[in-house]
Amino acid sequence: MNEWPTKPGGRVAIAGSGQAAWAWGLGLAHAGLRITQVWGRHAGRGKALANRLDAEYQELTLEGPAPWDGDVLVIAVADQAVGKVAKQFICGPSQHIVHCGGTLAMDVLAAHPSHGVLWPLMNLSQAHERLLQGVPVLLETNNQTLLDILQAWCQDLQALALPSTLAQRTALHLAAVMTANFNNLLLHWGHRILQGQGEHRLLLPILQEQLRLFAKDPADPLVRQSGPAQRGDTETMDKHLALLEQDPEGQALYRTLSRLIAQQKSKKGHD
Ligand SMILES: NC(=O)c1ccc[n+]([C@@H]2O[C@H](COP(=O)([O-])OP(=O)(O)OC[C@H]3O[C@@H](n4cnc5c(N)ncnc54)[C@H](OP(=O)(O)O)[C@@H]3O)[C@@H](O)[C@H]2O)c1
Structure with missing residues (x-):
């Protein structure tokens, strides 16, 4: 017998049908929670998620406050729409509402x-049941009961619950954008340059070693910087820029990052 329906916070409704809705839906259901409803603006992805989770599909019409079924409603819509979508719902005395925006204040839900x-x-773009395992989940609530529920979810998901403030979330969000998102753009350039010249998988050892050291060593990664810009090797840099002749964006990126590496090196030299 499934004990979750009686466990506090064990019945979850989701508003939205994008990347975050799928990631939370699949993850929480796999962790043993009951997904009661999926509220979607367009039936396609919303109904598909509801079917996958054996949940009820509800249309998100934004036509006025509506009751919903569950203990916690996860608002998983675009940040700009969170406030408007949250107003669509009425919460009963034992119901809670949360959003999942990294840079969005909790107060946008203050009416509840x-x-x-x-x-x-x-990055939730490739949702699957275990995606949130081992992942830091930053939590903020206006009361202890909800915090306890979200911490229990994280435990069931095998995620790392971290109570946080908006300032901490925003700083982590910025750091994640500058490392993971920007790095993915650089991976794109590696992939693009190697088209027809070899497989981009050949880059894996150098990248894996970089991440291994990043995980192991709390020191600033700049202490391990290498390459032509670090050495001031203009001859090699000119060869690279010549190879990028047909790719002005690649050249601009190369020049900008090489300049920053040289600047950081000279700053460190003056520390
Ligand atoms: N994706 C990630 O990696 C990630 C990671 C951490 C946190 N988050 C957070 O998760 C939340 C959802 O982001 P997401 O990545 O899931 O976005 P997404 O994949 O683009 O999906 C956005 C969802 O919001 C709905 N939506 C957009 N504008 C709306 C409006 N005006 N009214 C009603 N619904 C609207 C969309 O409906 P339609 O499908 O009908 O357009 C869709 O269901 C955001 O707060 C985001 O910051 C995302």
């Missing part, structure tokens, strides 16, 4: 008595 934030420090 019990509210909070549940922000996973992870």
